[in-house]
Amino acid sequence: MARHLPAVEWTRRDDLAELVAALGAGQLRWVGGAVRDTLLGLPVADIDAATPLLPAVVMARLKKAGIRCIPTGIDHGTVTALLAGGPVEITTLRQDVATDGRHAVVAFAEDWQADAARRDFTINALYAEPGTLLIHDYFGGFDDLAAGRVRFIGDAARRIREDHLRILRYYRFQCRFGAALDSHAEAACVELAPLLEKLSAERVAMELLNLLGLPDPVATVSRMADNGVLNVILPETGAAELTCLASLVANESREGVAADSIRRLAALLPACAGTARKVARRLRLSKRQQDRLACAAGRGGDSGTPPRELAYRLGLICAQDRLLLAGGPLASLQGWNGPTLPVSGKDVLARGIAPGPQVARILKQVEASWIAEDFPGNCRAEELLDQILAKE
Structure with a gap:
């Protein structure tokens, strides 16, 4: 049965129609998150496209049509078109030639299904034609999406060995989209969790913070701990820290505060600024992130300190982090800007x-x-x- 993408606002953008016309009929399909999130009725932030055209051809055709573009990842086939409604990444169809768990050597391809086969999960391998919005689904991603099932394309263990980061991506996507667990995916993640040690700290940190920034990651993070996955990347986390994360998420909800991944990472660490700073350096966080994480984690001696005094001494953000971690209310800090001592x-x-x-x-x-x-x-x-x- 033919399935089509709903004709939501982004699919009717004039600048996207101009992009499609510039590349030629049948030479481009929308792919990945934009297709997936549209089918779920979620807002679409980024639009990605795939094409059988080589990057040089893509750039030449865009230039001829007067569309600005930059070669953001041309070695891997990606060109970014700078459109009025926002950038669009256009990637040439690819297939893996060699993988070592951290990097992949790819070759350009002309086969849409071969391109789909190298993607991680079935729900991320859905393509839609711009004109008809006809969906091309090579691995059952549409049904998996409807069932809330996050399933690897092909053998889960093999896909993880190709790119070890897929373990963390699995948990993030499971947290965001999953309803039922995929036993094969879970088993492969548990078995191959030690491979995470081979990844760069930056890649691990990116996925961990993305997971922690989701509305409610508590159940997923707890399962990662139970499965021995969390211990590989965050050995400092124990039962008390998991309880702290659950309390923090509840406090954020009660206070109407948006999720924040650094604050939540602080919850997963002991109440010790020194430990937090070591973890921040290990994960290669930015200087600003390191400072905030250390300040939030140094929450041990705050009991009884008035919120405004805490904010005056530590800064508003750190005070809010510590209060939320401790379960305290934020009402006295609403609209309050720390004053300067009037005398000098x-x-x-x-x-x-x-x-x-x-x-x-x-x-x-x-x-x-x-x-x-x-x-x-x-x-x-x-x-x-x-x-x-x-x-x-």
Whole structure:
């Protein structure tokens, strides 16, 4: 039975029609996430296309049609067309020549099914013709999508040996789209989990953070732990940390806070800034991510500290992370911007105190009283300064 993609808004874009016309009839099909998510009624963020045309031919035809493009991954056949409605990646049909679990050597092909066969899951190997929106499904992806089944194309173990990252991709897609578990996929992931150690830290971090950024990854992450998969990439995580993640996700929902992968990664680590920083370096996170992860994970001594004081001392983002990790409410921080102490060293000197260490000591006392009174305005800060000076 012929199946068609719904004619949703993105399929009717004029700039996409111009792209199709530039490459020629029958030379392009939409593929992957855009097709999958449209069938599920989900928003489509990125549009990918496949073509039997060689990259040089694609670029030449786009240039002739006045469509800007850049060779974003031309060695692997990918050209990005820069369209008014957003970029579209166009990749020449490929087939694997050799794989080592981390990298693949590919050859360009002209066979749509051969291209589909090298993709990871059946639900990612759905192609749609631009004009008719006819779906080409070579491996039962349409039915798997309807059933909520994440299934490898071909033998799961073989596909994982071709690219070890597919273990983590399986869990991410299972978390996002899966309803029932695929026993063959699960067994292969468990058996081959040690292969994850061979991957670059950047690739592991990317998939882990993508998984943690999904609405509710708790059940999937717990299953990864039970299966011995999580321990390979995050040996610091134990039962207490899994409980912390579950609590955090519930707290985020209660407070109406969006999911955040770094905050959730902090939940999976012991409450120790030093440990978090080591993990962040191991995963090659950015400096900003490292700092945030370490600050969030250093949550152990916050009990009893007022939220606004926490935000003043640590910054608003870190304070929110720590409060959510501890299960505390965020109401007192809504719309609050950390103020600056209204008095300075100049005010102390103006009152006759000689320059030196005494100035800093007095300011620290004023600041402590000012924080204890929940950050009053200028007049009260001046009074606090005078009160402290009167005791000197």
